[in-house]
Amino acid sequence: MARDIYKDRLDPSRMDAFLRDFGFYRYDEVLGAWKPYDEVIQNALRRTCERWGLGYRDMEGQQLYEAIATWGPHADVPEPLVQVGQSFPLVILSNASDDQIQSNVARLGASIHAVYTSQQAHAYKPRLQAFEYMIDNLGCTPSDLLHVSSSVRYDLMSAHFLGIQNKVFVNRGYDPPIPAYEYHEIANLGGLPKLLGL
Structure with missing residues (x-):
């Protein structure tokens, strides 16, 4: 989903590194006191965008959060x-x-x-x-x-x-x-x- 959202604003050769950082920020967001999962996703995406100098848009964080419920399991599951x-x-x-x-x-x-x-x-x-x-x-x-x-x-x-x-x-x-x-x-x-x- 993040690949889709940022494909026009991030060089494809840098996407894997951006997603790696997004994963690290998601991990960091869940280590403290509990907060709603949409905040976890949105905060992690905002922090990643700030690190990468990309403008963060609230609607993109919400779009990513809402997409999670549509994902199915891995094919082997x-x-x-x-x-x-x-x-x-x-x-x-x-x-x-x-x-x-x-x-x-x-x-x-x-x-x-x-x-x-x-x-x-x-x-x-x-x-x-x-x-x-x-x-x-x-x-x-x-x-x-x-x-x-x-x-x-x-x-x-x-x-x-x-x-x-x-x-x-x-x-x-x-x-x-x-x-x-x-x-x-x-x-x-x-x-x-x-x-x-x-």
Whole structure:
């Protein structure tokens, strides 16, 4: 979406670096006290534009935020998720807002046992408070969980710190692998059923 918005104002050769910085600012925006997700996106985009000397327009931040609810899962997600969901209860812990999450969940095609958002927890991942909210509401312990994520920064570090021993890193190239966090690594979600012996 950001590529679309800024294609006429940013040289294509610089777009990857702009998006990298936007990702860093989004991460920074979720580390403090909870605020609505549209503010997270808008603040991160504004800060990125300021760093890059591009004029920030409120409507662009809102446009990007509204687009999130229209995005579907990666192509490799629905089929294995349905398969895993037949044997294990699936739980989502998302940084999306309550008004966005249901449209994203519907696109997964799998039966989801529970959905928790940062809005409900009043904390964004990677903050431990978000994970603790999920664990408390599930009435389980960290040892009961298998945490699957494509983000070391947002998910797997926090899961490790909380004592979730069963972790899977779906390496989509978003974060560099950090094996010290003791996870199984797969290239896409298609590898999850086999990892679980299904």
